[in-house]
Amino acid sequence: MNVIHADKFATYADALQALNRDHRLRNLRPRAGIDFVSNDYLALASAPRMRNAVAAALEAGAPIGSGGSRLLRGNCEEHESLEAEAADFFGAETALFLGGGYVANFAVLTTLPQRGDLLVMDSLVHASIHEGARAGRAEFCEAAHNDAQSVEDAIRNWRSKGGVGRAWIVVESLYSMDGDFAPLEELVAIADRHDAFLVVDEAHATGVYGERGRGLTAPYEGRDDLIVIHTCGKALGAAGAIVTMSRVLRDFMVNRCRPFIFATAPSPLMAVAVREALSILQQEPARQQRLASLVAFTHREIAARGGQSSSRSQIVPYIVGDNARAMALASALQARGFDIRGVRPPTVPPGTARLRISLTLNVGEDEVRAMLGALFEEAERASR
Secondary structure (H helix, E strand, O other), X not given: OXXXXXXXXXXXXXXXXXXXXXXXXXXXXXXXXXXXOOOOOOOOOOOHHHHHHHHHHXXXXXXXXXXXXXXXXXXXXXXXXXXXXXXXXXXOOEEEEEOOHHHHHHHXXXXXXXXXXXEEEEOOOOHHHHHHHHHOOXXXXXXXXXXXXXXXXXXHHHHXXXXXXXXXXXXXXXXXXXXXXXXXXXXXXXXXXXXXXXXXXXXOOOOOOOHXXXXXXXXXXXXXXXXXXXXXXXXXXXXXXXXXXOHHHHHHHHHHOHHHXXXXXXXXXXXXXXXXXXXXXHHOHHHHHHHHHHHHHHHHHHHHOOOOOOOOOOEEEEEEEOHHHHHHHHHHHHHOOEEOOEEOOOOOOOOOEEEEXXXXXXXXXXXXXXXXXXXXXXXXXXXX
């Protein structure tokens, strides 16, 4: 006898309704307004040099798609050229190009930490790191945000309970929702003391910080205990991710990393675009300098208006707290022509719903001044 089930979509509809009641329902909409939301920090995504490089590659016969995994026919000259240049640019022994920052974090953490190891990750790392930790072989735990002592305590506690494998420390160099920086110097010292590996996601620092935009890990590159993920879809204006590491770890990834082995290789045109972005970083340092100037200007303007920010980077969180109020404030600013979005849990901790204001070279000081004026006006109006 067949069992007739209730509406097969009821579970999903109920979940969506619950999100809507909590002002956490997401939706897609087209771009509109002045850009204060993208991660296109150096305005390379539409830069003429990037367009021309891709057009020239197409004209020269580069394929649009790779046609297969890197271990089959998908390994193109463009991929290998990018990896060689990226390793040289970042000062690493080798590099591996993957499809995106999310998959790169997941790939590294499900491949390199082994059963019996311990993975200690900062509590505010990206969702891809949490997913990689859960899907990987190693035991894992969270350390208090940007608290180096908490990291070391976790390793020592694990050792005291009989842990005999390798410790892995996983952080972001610049946190995407708070705009604050990891204590890398302290973490490198902890890695040395405990013979641990340090994995650093440079997604929001690559291109923006370090000499020639090499990131905040630039002073430490070349160490055999350092693995760095450089996302290419933010300041580099393209797509994909470059993982820099020692040769033995790269060879292990090529042989054992399922997200690499069983995925179609990234488009060769993206490899071309990333190579051009790396050239731009070296040949046009004024972009990095202009962004630094804009960041400093913005934080001065916030202070002059009586505001406070825990950030000193191009990522400026405006904490509202309540989900509904955060989304209402975002809508008010959008109505005034500024593309600013609200961010709610679970992307950020409960009770910390916020506007995530992103500074890029797609805007100038006049637009920043106008945006801040509108932000403070709307926030004051909402508080009455």
